[in-house]
Amino acid sequence: MYAQMVKSEATEEDPEKLAAFQARIDAGERIEPKDWMPEGYRKTLIRQIGQHAHSEIVGQLPEGNWITRAPTLERKAILLAKVQDEAGHGLYLYCAAETLGISRDELTEQLLSGKMKYSSIFNYPTLTWADIGAVGWLVDGAAIMNQVPLQRTSFGPYARAMVRICKEESFHQRQGYDLIRKMAEGTPEQKAMAQDALNRFWYPSLMMFGPSDKDSVHSTQSMAWKIKINTNDELRQKFVDQTVPQAEFLGLTIPDENLKWNEDKGGYDFSEPDWNEFYEVLKGNGPCNADRMEARTRAWRDGAWVRDGLMAHARKQATRRVAAE
Amino acid sequence: MSSEWPLWEVFIRGQHGLNHRHVGSLHAPDAELAIRHARDVYTRRNEGVSIWVVPSAQITASAPSEKGPLFEPANDKVYRHPTFYDIPDEVGHM
Numbered sequence: 001m002y003a004q005m006v007k008s009e010a011t012e013e014d015p016e017k018l019a020a021f022q023a024r025i026d027a028g029e030r031i032e033p034k035d036w037m038p039e040g041y042r043k044t045l046i047r048q049i050g051q052h053a054h055s056e057i058v059g060q061l062p063e064g065n066w067i068t069r070a071p072t073l074e075r076k077a078i079l080l081a082k083v084q085d086e087a088g089h090g091l092y093l094y095c096a097a098e099t100l101g102i103s104r105d106e107l108t109e110q111l112l113s114g115k116m117k118y119s120s121i122f123n124y125p126t127l128t129w130a131d132i133g134a135v136g137w138l139v140d141g142a143a144i145m146n147q148v149p150l151q152r153t154s155f156g157p158y159a160r161a162m163v164r165i166c167k168e169e170s171f172h173q174r175q176g177y178d179l180i181r182k183m184a185e186g187t188p189e190q191k192a193m194a195q196d197a198l199n200r201f202w203y204p205s206l207m208m209f210g211p212s213d214k215d216s217v218h219s220t221q222s223m224a225w226k227i228k229i230n231t232n233d234e235l236r237q238k239f240v241d242q243t244v245p246q247a248e249f250l251g252l253t254i255p256d257e258n259l260k261w262n263e264d265k266g267g268y269d270f271s272e273p274d275w276n277e278f279y280e281v282l283k284g285n286g287p288c289n290a291d292r293m294e295a296r297t298r299a300w301r302d303g304a305w306v307r308d309g310l311m312a313h314a315r316k317q318a319t320r321r322v323a324a325e
Numbered sequence: 326m327s328s329e330w331p332l333w334e335v336f337i338r339g340q341h342g343l344n345h346r347h348v349g350s351l352h353a354p355d356a357e358l359a360i361r362h363a364r365d366v367y368t369r370r371n372e373g374v375s376i377w378v379v380p381s382a383q384i385t386a387s388a389p390s391e392k393g394p395l396f397e398p399a400n401d402k403v404y405r406h407p408t409f410y411d412i413p414d415e416v417g418h419m
Contacts, residue, residue, distance in 0.1 A: 035389050081369075088366050095350045098332070104352055105329045164349075168370075307354075311328060314355035 002055040002119045002143055004210045005282070006048040008221035009040035025226050030156040033099035041225055046100050047116070048227060049158055053093035054111045054118040058292050060086045062126040063135060071129060078175050079132065085172065089165045096157035112297050120278060123286030124204050130183050130190075130197035136176015138198075138205040138243065144169050145239050146209070149229035158227070177246065184250040191251070198247065199255045203273040209236040211275060241267045332381040333359040335366075337373035345377050353378075 018038055024031065031037055060083050067083065070076035094104055110116040121139055126132060147169060151162045183194040210216060210232040222228035230238075240259075247254050258271045280286065330352040336345035348367050353359035359378040367373070387395060403409050412419050 032389070034386065084365075084369070088369065091351060091366055092349060095332075098350075103329055161349075307330065310354040310358065311330060314358075317355065 002146065002208075003048045003051040004117070004119060004208070005216075006044060006051060006218060006222070008218040009043040013038050022224065025154045025224075029154075030159065031154050032156045040221070041227075042100050044222065044225070045155055045158065045227055046097055046102050048222075049093055049097040049100075049161075050102070050107050050110070050116050051118060053090045053097060053107065054116060055122065056086050056090035056093060058111075058118045058122045058296060059139075061292055061295055062122055062124070062288075063132060065126050066129060066132050069129070070132075075179070082136070082172050082175060085168050089161075089168070092161040092164055093158075096155075096161045099157045108300060112293070112300060114284070114293070117282065118292075119208060120281040120286065121204050121208050122292060123281050123288045124200070125288050127200075128193050128197060130180060130193040131201070133176050133178075133180030133183060133194065134197035134201040136172050136174075137180055137246070138176075138201050139208070140169055140172040140176060141243060142205050142208045142239050144173060145235045145242075146230075152226070152229060154226035180252075181250055184252055194250070195252050198252050202255050203277075206236055206239070206270075206273045207275075207278045207281075209233075209239070211278070212272070215275075237267050240270050244268055330354050333363075333378045334381050334384060335359075335363045336377040336379070337363075337367055338375035339373055341374055345375065348372075350381060 017036060021031075021036065021038060021041075031041075063079060063083050063086075067076060067079055070079050094107060097107060098104060107116070111118065121142075126135065144166070147162055147166050151159055151166060153159045153162065180194050180197065183190040185191075213219065213231045213233045216232055219228060219231060223231075244254060244259065254270075256271045258269060260269045261267075262269045281289070284290075331354075332350055333353055333356075334350050335348050337348045338345045351359065351362050351366055353362050356378055360376055363376045363378055368376070399405075
């Protein structure tokens with residue numbers, strides 16, 4: 001998902017404490033920052049929430065790409081509001097991660113050094129205006145699938161950040177669907193653009209849920225800790241079942257010859273994405289990995305004088321206030 | 326190199342007449358900018374009519390290990406609740 005293939009950390013601690021901790025989670029209690037927690041729980045969560053936060057921030061880039069070229073003032077205002085929301089989502093999540101004992105600057109530096117990852121989906125380019133619709137409809141749609149259950153995750157600050165995010169995410173998906181619907185109902189050229197956007201974003205969206213459960217090695221511990229609520233395949237199936245009728249309504253075709261309703265399981269059969277491509281993108285070989293990291297590094301570097309200057313100003317003001325008293 | 330902006334806790338009054346409630350935290354160099362950031366991060370959809378910010382370092386919290394001694398004594402004092410007392414129906418609403 002926004003946090004893909006998060007490795008669970010092994011934990012070697014007092015079995016009694018571990019059992020008491022697991023009992024709290026099993027009873028549906030929320031774990032708060034000052035409570036005792038296994039070191040593995042803490043580290044896994046930093047990695048997961050950090051990756052989620054980085055995804056929100058890097059996720060602004062493919063959409064920000066179109067702000068100056070939005071076709072109408074209304075669409076531009078909507079897109080600006082959405083991209084601003086993504087920044088907010090990143091901030092809620094960074095704050096949740098910080099309660100686990102890592103600083104904001106450390107998180108940023110780990111992203112820039114490549115030690116921490118962000119979602120594979122944001123390494124794909126937004127080539128046309130229709131892509132902005134596809135991102136809202138499919139990418140945010142896939143994100144919602146994962147984020148709604150995470151509102152019940154065991155770590156209090158993470159769950160509360162998710163509640164805020166989910167409230168705003170619905171706007172994101174709906175504006176995307178509204179945008180692509182306008183194009184699908186437009187001229188034949190516009191409809192072709194909408195179809196092309198769906199063709200390119202379909203499989204990368206399916207990859208967002210991570211590898212199949214049979215290949216996903218980190219799920220068991222994370223599910224016991226309730227920091228992962230559903231399996232990758234469950235969420236992917238749910239996403240396909242929800243999205244196919246939405247595409248049909250638009251008169252667009254899902255780019256999968258094997259897509260077929262399966263009465264027995266009450267869901268669609270569909271083709272797996274190309275997992276080799278997924279692993280290549282994670283390794284840094286996607287179409288936009290280098291661009292995204294370059295943009296984030298530049299923003300961090302070029303913003304340094306602003307961060308330092310404002311801090312120096314704040315210190316000077318504080319000193320003056322003390323002197324005046 | 327640079328030192329990180331300090332962390333602030335943000336409290337928002339949702340509507341007139343309600344308490345300020347903790348909504349989250351953010352980084353800012355000083356109180357004035359913390360208010361501005363809080364406005365951008367936490368009130369984009371009419372969530373508030375007033376904002377408080379407090380440096381996180383200034384908050385003193387009770388320790389989780391003290392939960393028992395602090396809060397358990399309240400458990401056996403049921404007589405502090407109005408429902409502990411039977412009032413005969415004839416008396417009417419009280």
